[in-house]
């Protein structure tokens with residue numbers, strides 16, 4: 001169990017709403033492309049209050065950089081998708097280390113899973129400890145430069161990479177000009193998201209949330225307001 005999972009939830013019952021098309025949504029959606037089991041649900045839903053905060057962040061970003069947009073990589077994530085992505089990431093990590101997925105020792109499994117859950121939440125079905133994206137209050141985002149049209153900004157590492165490069169301040173102390181730009185753009189993303197109240201995941205430059213257990217824990221609040229979302233979307 002992670003420390004934030006002990007935060008009590010006072011569910012506020014806001015609906016999940018679709019993220020409108022004027023937002024830049026990364027397509028094809030990466031987990032759908034992998035075959036994740038969404039059924040008739042969509043990743044591009046969030047709670048009503050999260051959409052309002054996203055809009056506020058987008059407006060603020062455009063006062064700083066008129067050509068930039070927040071690019072949405074992922075938002076609502078049903079628990080079967082969380083399970084699928086944890087299993088997928090575990091298999092990918094084993095393969096990247098040359099380990100045979102069907103013939104791992106218990107120790108190897110434990111070590112691999114420890115690395116995976118540094119970045120992925122456990123796909124818990126317990127309503128007291130929902131995975132952050134199952135609440136509709138967490139989003140994975142990056143920056144898009146509309147002037148260059150095809151350009152997602154290079155933030156120094158791809159979203160979901162299981163490595164230290166994903167840590168938000170990984171490039172902070174490098175004097176290399178490209179590393180300086182990576183850190184500057186991660187700081188920009190964090191500034192526009194925290195402007196509307198989101199908090200960033202300690203290990204992931206791209207993951208932000210408001211009102212879920214992780215947000216409450218990071219922000220020293222006693223209560224989360226978003227538990228597992230009612231997935232009738």
Ligand SMILES: C[C@@H](N)C(=O)N[C@H](C)C(=O)O
Nearest residue numbers: 119120121131132133160
């Ligand atoms: C790994 C990333 N896509 C992510 O969303 N991580 C958080 C912690 C999660 O799984 O909820």
Ligand SMILES: [Zn+2]
Nearest residue numbers: 138139140207
């Ligand atoms: Zn996330």
